[in-house]
Each structure stands twice: as C-alpha cells, then as structure tokens.
Amino acid sequence: MPATFIQPEFRVKIDYDKCHKCGRCVQQCGWGVYDFNERPIPHDEKCRACHRCVTFCPAHCITIERNPLAYRDNDNWSASLRKAVWKQAETGGVLLTSMGNPQPYPRIFDHLLLDACQVTNPSIDPLREPMELRTYLGRKPDAVKVEPDGAGGFRLAEGGGMSRNVELATPIIFSPMSYGSVSLNVHKSLAMAAERCGILMNTGEGGLHEDLYPYQDHVIVQVASGRFGVGPDYLKRGAAIEIKIGQGAKPGIGGHLPGEKINKEVSSTRMIPQGTDAISPAPHHDIYSIEDLRQLIYALKEASGYKPVGVKIAAVHNVAAIASGIVRAGADYVYLDGFRGGTGAAPAVIRDHVGIPVEIAIAVVDQRLREEGIRNQASIVAAGSIRSSADVAKAIALGADVVAIGTAALIALGCHVCQSCHTGNCSWGITTQKPELTRRIDPEWGAERVSNLINAWSHELQEILGALGVNAIESLRGSRERLRSIGLDEQTSRILGVKPAGM
C-alpha cells in the first residue's frame, strides 16, 4: 500500500526555460520541497503554498497551483473531510492545525456598514482638522470628583480621578504571541513597533526575553496556566499584566510547545529545561472559580505595584455573564478573543467548532456591562480576526475600547497564512526557532513594516471618523447608531443592537 492516500494539495510548477538554476528556491523553502539536480526538482506533497520561493525567485518562474485532482462530488463528504479521515486512520492522532478558524461561518463584520455625514452634520477633513484616536486602557471611576484649588479653580479630589490606565496613541494593540511560538526577532519587531506607535505588544505566555527590556513600557506581560517566565521582576516590568484564561482558537484547551522549539534562549526566557515540552494546562490550577480569579488578580496587583490587570477569555456561549464576573472580580480590562482568533497550534476540531464570533461577544458584553452599570470599570479589548481598519471601526462602534491584532501583524511580517505554524518550519522565519529561518526577519525591518500597518490603519480610522462627523474615537465607541446591518437575520441584528440598513 502507499504510505498515504492523501494527494498533494498544491502543484509547484517551474518554467525551466526562465529558470536561472540559481538554487535560491531550494535555499528559501523551509519545507524541503526542493531537491536540486542541475535544476530544482519540486516535491509537491511538501508544499504549503507559503510563496517564499515564489517571492524570492529572481526569474519569477515558479507558480503554485491548486492540485486540480477531481474528487467525486459530494457536498456532505467534502474532500477535506475525506483527507482528515485518511490522516487519522494513518496516525490515530488528534489533527493539529494553526492560525484562525478558516471555515465558512458567517463573517459578521462583512454584514455591517458604517454611516457617514451628509448635509445636516458636516463631515470633518482629517487632513485639515485634529482627529483624535488616543485611548486609555483600564478602569475608570464612575464620576470625576473635584475640589476647589484655593486659587479660584479646581483640582482633582484625592482619589477622584482616573486610576492607573495605559495610554494608547491609537486603539490597536498586538495580541499575545509567545516567544517560542514565534521567534525572538518577531517579538523584537513587535516591541519596537509598539514603542514607535505608542501602543502595546503582548508577551503571550512565554515570558519576556531580556532583549525586550528596553521596550517594557510598551509590553503587556501575560500570566497563563503554565506560568512560563513569571516572576516578580517580570510582573514589575510590564505596562500591564494579563491573565490568560482562554484563547479564541482553542477555548478550554491548554497549550503545547514541543521540546524541539525549546532552545537555550526559549528555555531561559520560559524558565524551563532545554528540550522539554512546554505544556500549559487547560485550566489554571489555582483558578477553579471566579473567586479564585479575584485572588489572582489582586495578588498580581500587589506583586506589581498596582499595575492594571486584564483577563483574556475566549468568546464562548455565556460570554456576557463571564465577562461581568471578571469585571466584578477586579479586572481592569476584559480581552475577548473570538472564534476566528489565531493560534500557533491547536486541534483542528476545537479551532473549527468551538466559540462564538467576536462581534457578538463585544455586543453582548458591552451591553451587559452597561446594564449592570459597570461598563466604566473595565476596558474591552476585542480580538479574533480583525482584518482591516474597517473591522477596527466596526468593533469599536459595537462597544470595544481597543482591538488586538495578531495575524494581521504577522502578515505584515511576511506571513502568507499557510496555517502551518505548528510545524516550526515557517519559511518566513516567523513561527520557527531554527536559526537559519529566524534570521530572515531583521527586527528593524520588521518594526517598520508593522509600524506602517498600524499607522496606515490609524489614518484610515481617522478618515472613517471624519466621514462620521466626529473628531475623537470615544464618540464612535459603542455608538451602534452609526452601524447598520445588511443581510443579517433579525435576531442577530437585535443581539448586535444594530438596526438593519434602511432604518
């Protein structure tokens, strides 16, 4: 019998008439697609369509095509389902995958439309007028308390103002991606970009490498169930601390970084032995209830000198009640990760079938917190496939304070969304620890690419605000009146708190 029934997904075609026979494709491919025997010889079955070879081929002679192999039509038993069964029959294992849920569930962002001004209220030109995106992440008091300052004016009364908040120049931050799942150069790129853009990067659960210490004021340090790299020094370095309960790509599931990725640097940053698997348990073994979470939140505040502490959860069915509990437990922000959120590795069955869309999660959490009168007590960070500045604007209009981007930032660094992060062979040098691959990202270059993306989206947000006739992001935040739905059922529109187009 053949080793596998699964046929290659792609075909690598080389126009040998144009080929320089330079071998760059062989050198660039992290998947080992190419042999070289006087000319490059591709092995289609290894190709992930990541386009690394295509991008670097000096002769532009490589084309990647979808394998046109026909499967007998069957809407029920799709080719991918058949392949999954074959793979599991061969291995007996859980099917692993990576990045966000690619299945054709509805994308609610694509069914929401933004408003604009005409005549009765003027639009504002962001090229000529101030257009403010500054955002404060963290808890706000119910009201500002002032007292006379003795000179005829006023000053804040003791404790009457905003408690510790993190200032963001634009309401976009980077989502947690651990050192280990991504390379140190990726972490450096994000940290440098965060500093330049006045925003935050997030360590993920893999600790903070000392090379990032210069950027620590722009870093959220994460505390996850594995507690990798967590110590008093770590907690004090961050601008904020984040307790990771769940992840949109794998709600209820822990993490597993294979020993091959635990090199010397990862080992020292994570504080675990080199070469051992880094396993994050599914739950925190000191959080089995909401009161346990409260204790951890306050323990982290005590340990860090009262830094803001956020809690990241996956958007699941009962997300509004969970978020309300988190806010009442003392969190300064709630991070909602929708079911399209990315991952460096997850079981496909979980990624593709668990959780709810972030749009819904934002809407119900924002509404619930308002109904309970505690919306000001915590910021809402929304993530889970924010793909463009339009998604940012829509998420904010639904009620998010800030959005976090992971995949988009990696795409800026070269990621082609081939969904093979878990293999550790990323040809773009992003989700790998192989030195010959990680050196493909120069942090300076990476920081510029990612900064460009943040700046470009920020400019686009300013254009959107100007068209809406407002000149500050807080006037869009939670303003669902500026959204209309198109092609959504009535119930979904009601849950989103958005009127259908035409009303």
Next chain:
Amino acid sequence: MSVTRPRYAEEAPFKIHGGCGLAGICDESGATMSGEDIILAMAVQRDRGNGLGGGFAGYGIYPEFPDHFAFHMMYHDEQAREEAEVLLNEHCVVDLAEPMPTRPVKGISDAPLLWRYFLKPLPGELERLELSEEDLVVRLVMTINAAVDGAFVASSGKNMGVCKGVGFPEEIGHFYRLEEYEGHTWTGHNRFPTNTPGWWGGAHPFALLDWTIVHNGEISSYGINSRYLEQFGYKCTLGTDTEVAAYLFDLMLRRHGLPLELACKALAAPLWSEIDRMPEGERELMRSLRAVYGPAMLNGPFAIILGFNGGMVALNDRIKLRPLVAARSGSKVIVASEEAAIRAVAPEPDVVWMPKAGEPTVARVAGMPWPIHGDLHLTPAEISCAVVGVEDVCDEAVEVTA
C-alpha cells in the same frame, strides 16, 4: 398634531435637511422682561426654521409659585391626561391644575391638550422612597414620557416653564400669550427638523427640572451619548439628539456634582494636544475628565443654550461648526445664532463677540443660586474665576462701533 411619540419608521418622511435658530436673553440684574423680546429675536431668524417647531423657556415667570414644580404637560387626549394625573397625584400634592392659557393664532393648528400643574411631593413621600426632591421629579418625568401613551412633560422645574409647539416661533409665542409673562431669562428656538418629525413634544427647548436646552446642530455622537445615559437610568424617548444634552447636564451637574465649567469642558472637550500642554494639576484633571466622560462628549456640530434658574450658558462644539454670537447690552447678555437677532432687541449693544469653540459664554442672575449641586457646597464666588465669565471674554471682544 399628536403628542404620541413618533415611531422610527415614521421618521423618514420628515428627514428635512437644514439648520435651526436660537436666541437667549438674560438680565443679570434680575430685572424681568416680558416674552416679547425673545419673540422678536426669534422672529428675525424666521428663515432658520421651516415652521415645524418653535418654542421658548422663561425663568422667573411664576413668582406666585416659587417653590412648586411647574409641570407643563401635553396630552393627546383626555385619557392620557387622566393616566398622567393619576401618576402625579400618586406622588405629589397638586396645588393648582389648569389648562395653559392660549389664544388662537393663524398657522397654529392641531394643538394637543395643554395643561400646567403646580405641585410638591406628598409629605413623607421623599422619605418613603428615599429620594431627593429632584430625583423624584426626574423619575416622574421619565415615567410619564416613557409609559403614558399620548402624554408628554414639556417642563418640570420651579418658577419656570417651556412653551413650545409646531409652528414658527413668533406664532408659538403669541399662541402661548408670552407677552403676559415676566421673566429674567428667556431662551427661544426656531426649528428646522432634520432627524425627528415636527411634533409638539419634539420642539425645543427640551427640559428636565429647571434645565432647558435649545440646540442648533446634529449631535453625531448621539448613539453613544444615549447609551451612556441609559446606564444612569435616563430613557431617551424622543428620538432626538438634543434630549441627550439636557440629560447630560443634569447628570454631571446635579448627580455628579461637577462645576458648570468642567461640565462644559467634558461636553466640548479640549484636544489631547491642548491637555498635554496644560500645567500638571490641570492636565491630570482634564485627562481624567475626558477619559471618564468620553461617552458624554457631544461630538458634531452644535450651538446650545442651557437655561436654568440662575441664568444661562451658551456653548459651541469643540471646533465651532455652528454659528453663535454673543453681546452685552447694559445688564443684559444676549446670545443668538445671528447678530441680527441681537440687534433686533438691542440695536446698540455695548459689545458683540464671537465665542470661541468649546468656550462657554455665561450669564448669571445676581442673587440667584448657581448650578452647583452634589457634595461641593461651593459659593458662586469660589467658582466665578473658574468659569469663563462674560467679563473675561469681553476683554478680547471686538468693540462695536456705532
């Protein structure tokens, strides 16, 4: 014309684009004037409206009932009146209930039943409900507007009243016989409905307690302003953006105890770049104010006049997208959309100036309480320097040559 609140779908035919006109006159000496002046100031701004809404607020007009809450009511029918009166009588002693004095005026038709009531909370009622007098009235107004079909509270403050309806303002003024009233502060409005139909309750001023708002513009941040207010129990039932301004002032001044100047700074917030340049203490104050009251910031074009028992404040949006002119003539402060309105009542004003974006223009009636509430107990003297007073602005004003 009905007072039943229009439903959203009915709004579309009324989407008429345009603007509005407004005016306010305050005699800081406390001397009173009849309603004729404000009618005149509005009449010359007739072109700023389309006959679908006009109205006035007068302060000091009920000296015979200074401590009673004066409720101006609009009813669709007798049943609505009966239902609303049940609610009023349940919580209050009504010392006088009578139809509003009106006269027939050409151009005014389909008036609802208009009544006014002078009332006080029932003895022991505040203790029983553990509410302040103002909170009880706010609750009553909210309940009637939201729950009694065909009833609408036009105003609910002490020694003041709102007279408004569908028509041009000068017609409305004569309809309500405003020349028979004497007040120290008047505001007026001429409406060009843009986003709500022309119905009696939807005309300006909007009022709660003795706060009144007249507004020109469209508040582009209405969606979040109204959701913010809902958190504090305010129900925005009118489907108009001006309503939120009235409730926001009530929230910040009365319930949060913010000084008027800071409330204005929250509603028309300075730019972050300005805040960053302020001295440290002020910077921290403004940063907190803006971060906490971000959802309350009124964004989009507006000029508003806030009236209250101690005077009035006129305010423009943070980048001045709507006209607002101010003048002083003797002891009177006059503000209006157009200078023509000012000169109609004061042909030779001492000074005329153009208030800056986001900077409040304040008129204060001598001897009247200043709108400071809550735990502050500040005297007007303590805050006078903090508020951009008319005198301060006058220093920079252009002298008017005769």
